[in-house]
Amino acid sequence: MKKNYFIIVMFNLCFFISFSQVGIGTLTPQEELHVAGTNSTIRIDALNTANNPVQNPSGKLVKAYVDGNGDITFGSGFGSDSIEPLNFLLDIPNFIEDDPYALGYGSGSVVNCGVGSTTNEDTIKTITFNCPQAATVEVKYGITLLITGNDLSTSPPTTYATYDRAVSMITYFCVDVNSDGLDATEKSIRHGYKGQSYETNYGGTIGYPYMNSQGYLTLPAGNHTLHFFGEVNSNALDFTSVGFGGDKDYLKIRIYN
Numbered sequence: 613m614k615k616n617y618f619i620i621v622m623f624n625l626c627f628f629i630s631f632s633q634v635g636i637g638t639l640t641p642q643e644e645l646h647v648a649g650t651n652s653t654i655r656i657d658a659l660n661t662a663n664n665p666v667q668n669p670s671g672k673l674v675k676a677y678v679d680g681n682g683d684i685t686f687g688s689g690f691g692s693d694s695i696e697p698l699n700f701l702l703d704i705p706n707f708i709e710d711d712p713y714a715l716g717y718g719s720g721s722v723v724n725c726g727v728g729s730t731t732n733e734d735t736i737k738t739i740t741f742n743c744p745q746a747a748t749v750e751v752k753y754g755i756t757l758l759i760t761g762n763d764l765s766t767s768p769p770t771t772y773a774t775y776d777r778a779v780s781m782i783t784y785f786c787v788d789v790n791s792d793g794l795d796a797t798e799k800s801i802r803h804g805y806k807g808q809s810y811e812t813n814y815g816g817t818i819g820y821p822y823m824n825s826q827g828y829l830t831l832p833a834g835n836h837t838l839h840f841f842g843e844v845n846s847n848a849l850d851f852t853s854v855g856f857g858g859d860k861d862y863l864k865i866r867i868y869n
Contacts, residue, residue: 642681701741702865708737708755708840708857713765718820720758720858722765725844727851733843736783736856740791740837741865748868749831751804751838754824757781758855759810765853769818773810774850781854782807782843783825791835799839803827820859 635641637648647654661668710718721736743749758764759779761771773779784805788794804827846852 700864700866701743702739702863704739704863706857706861707739707753707863708861710858715766715768717768718756718758718855718858719764719768720756720855721842722763722853722855723842723844724763724765724854725846725850725852728848730848731843731845733782733841735839736842737840738837739840739863740835742835743831743833743867745833745867747831748828750826750828750864750866750868751785752824752826752864752866753783753785753804753840753862754822755783755857755861756820756822756859757808757810758818758820758858760818760853761851763851763853764855772818773812773852774847775812777847777850778809778811779852779854780807780809780845781823781856782845783823783840783856784843785827785838785840787829787831788837788839789831791837794837794839803829 633641633644633646635646635648637652638646657663659668708720710720712721713719721734723732723734723736725732758769759773759781760769761773762769782805784802786794786799786801787803788798804825806823806825808821808823810821842854842856844852844854
């Protein structure tokens, strides 16, 4: 009788050890639940809308973070003071082409303000992205500038902007909702509006000043296009050429549930 009792205890102990970790597609699970395979999927009913309306209201996406071992963590925070890491839908380090006119230098996208005019603007870049759900969207960008007195779209910088006369540069973006063409109403709504003034004097040098801005907007799910504009304001007696994005720039788009 004692022998049989010992066998039963050992069997139950082995059963408990074997099933304390469950492997799907593997005989050597490394966690309590280990799903092996490069194309495996998993569903967690506890996090769906019916069972967890607080974390997943109205079927919205729930934030999930995966560590280097493939372990899933929900809202635990990886930084100091449990601050969640920033996750960007798009992160483009140099979103405006440096040399779009193939002149062998970093002009960026050029906007000219000619003699007889005091202001001119043009599109300097368009970016299309997909918003996975209706959400608040944050757009952050930084752009370098190059200011001269000759047309940067036809030749490298050779002429300084007119001495002792200020030039102002402005950037902003508009949103073509659903990417069906930027209409007049969408063009009239400017986001991330930023201006900067420039003035030179004798003994100065041509270089790349820098400015950055950001904007927030609410968008429905779907494809949308950002239209970035550059504006140049200068004296009507001068020809002024400004290159937008000829050196290092960036664009970051973040989605908030």
